Amino acid sequence: MNIIIPIKQVPETSNVKMDPETGTMIRDGVESIINPLDLYAIEVGIQLKEEHGGKVTVITMGPPSASKALKEAIAMGCDDGILITDRKFAGADTWSTAYVLAEAIKEIGEYDLVLAGERATDGDTGQVGPNIAAYLDLTLGTYISKVEEVNKEKIVVERLLEEGYEKLELPLPSLLTVVKEISYPRLPTLRGKQRARKTELPSLTVKDMNVDESKLGLKGSPTRVVKIETPKVTRGGTIVSAKDDDQLEAAVDKLVEFLKSKEIV
């Protein structure tokens, strides 16, 4: 079973500082990591390979430094990594990114399954996975929480919904976006790291792919960031306090008045 996993490098956001003037993140000195939700897709991919054989290929679109993310995925147990990189890709939105990733997957050739994280922790859109499925005309399963059964023709999965689970049977190849519940990502091992260091990462650029250049990068992206604003906190909160027992009754009355005015009681 051959599996392709598109992953994304995202800034590590636990210590992020914002530029108060532009409202954007200060990226200087911020470490880049594999999008945490992609780790679950990687884990499932490796598990399926271990059980059914085949090969797992991770791909990412980004600057040459994104090869670090590919190496980390290989250290976890993926077989190959391909870096999709070209200055012309810079500034791409989800639509343009998915287009390039889909074209790259076409170049890779034979595959049974594409696995993606549910969404990235920076953009938070959850669009790229489904978008790739659309470009490649693949059957799509989103929010997948469990792989129950897989054979040459089909895969049976569970899909996490607000009201419960949905059981789906999809033909192969198809694309699945997975949620955290699906697995526990493994840690890279020393042997894995050593293998990753020796693994050559081929790269795909614009001239290696059959892409329409008008659909690339910032110019080819229909999304426009018009303005970034920090939302104002408008909820103030009301505190009714009683310093001692004598004031208690009056305070309770005040609270009841307030709740009535809000039509809560």
Next chain:
Amino acid sequence: MNYNPLTEEIVKELESILGSKNVILDKEKMENYSHDETPEEYAHMPDVVITPTTAEQIAEVMKLANKHLIPVTPRGAGSGLSGGAIPTFGGILLSIEKMNKVLEIDYDNMMIVVEPGLVTNEINGLVEDKGLFFAGYPMSLLTCYIGGNIAENAGGGKAIKYGVTGQYVMGLEIVTPTGEIVELGGKNVKDVTGYDIKKLMIGSEGTLGVITKAIIKLSPKPKFATDLLVLFKDVESAIKIVPTIISEGGIVPTSIEFMDKLSVHTTCDYLNEHLPYQKAGSMLLIEVDGTNESVVELDAETIGELCLENGAIEVYVADNFTTQERVWSVRRNIAEAFMVYSPEQSLEDIVVPIGNIAKLMPEIEKISKKYDIKMPSYGHAGDGNLHTTLVKNPDTTMEEWFDIENKALKELYDAVYKLGGKLSGEHGIGLKRMKFMKDHLSETELMLMKKIKQAFDPNYIMNPGKIIE
């Protein structure tokens, strides 16, 4: 020792020295100052809590306390694990919480001058942009005060490479128990001008004076770190590798943290961590850091190979935020994981020469079996400092537990001393270990300690009931 009760007149005098808002008599508020991180049974209420803002105020308070024979207990953030900040004899609890200013950042000399109530981690926040950090910090750095760190000579997970707090204290201003303000040390890298009283103050647990100012040395902050989480089948192979890493590998790691089987299994279970820990009889968490990424990577690899050659089951590599947080959370959550099993614990910090850790482990197991208590051991294998913890069996009564705790601790310390160890590596003696310490000191050493105490504090009012009687 007999002390006088706190009278209204004395409270009035305190208020005139400090201003009434810095004198707290409210029972509910004072309760917070009656304990530290040791179990409830050690707690004791103060008669008054004061929050001075200057060394001069503290000097006047000390003179007043000497005149009336009132005990004074200095206190930092209260994160101690030896009962050092507990006002065992009541009296005045002197909290340094309002003395938290940064007085100077001296980049030319790479030093920072601070008041004692500054939260230790804030130092790192202030100098981070210049690529500097305070290297001697303990594990509790997010809450503890630098003054408390100095008084306890606190150490932590990085001591094997960076040492403990005391190595970074260049100078101190203290108020003596008799109320004099004195400056010790300074910004000189070398200084052998007379007895080193500054060093004597470091780790004196607030029994020799109150620290009111500190000059702290800063170090260049390493830019890269890699952690190895190594599973071993047993304790011996994990412990044996520790000296090998340094001697054969030629690398001094930043930390080598050890976790025994009980600690690993309980914590992984608690955290729902799905590492294949079931087959592990012990675990090491090894960190290397440096300024060159490829050197750090190579060091980690050398250590990892050494581990695999010497009986490691698996070596995991964490070199980014996601994976590093994950491996360190196993180490950091051990105490919390055992809290779920039983909140009554005695957290120890015994220290033995690193070569003897493996010999100590069967002794700990014997004690644990004899008294039917869980005794997880984890901690800083790189410096032989282990947090062996006695965890009460939930089926025993509190009375039985106190008896068991006492006996088991005595046996543990006896075993530690037989192996050339000491009963505290970083938490201190304080109140909790005072009765055990004197069993293991020579008469001469004890006498010298008493004479030092007497020279500083003739009326025995400065943090009485701690370290020595």
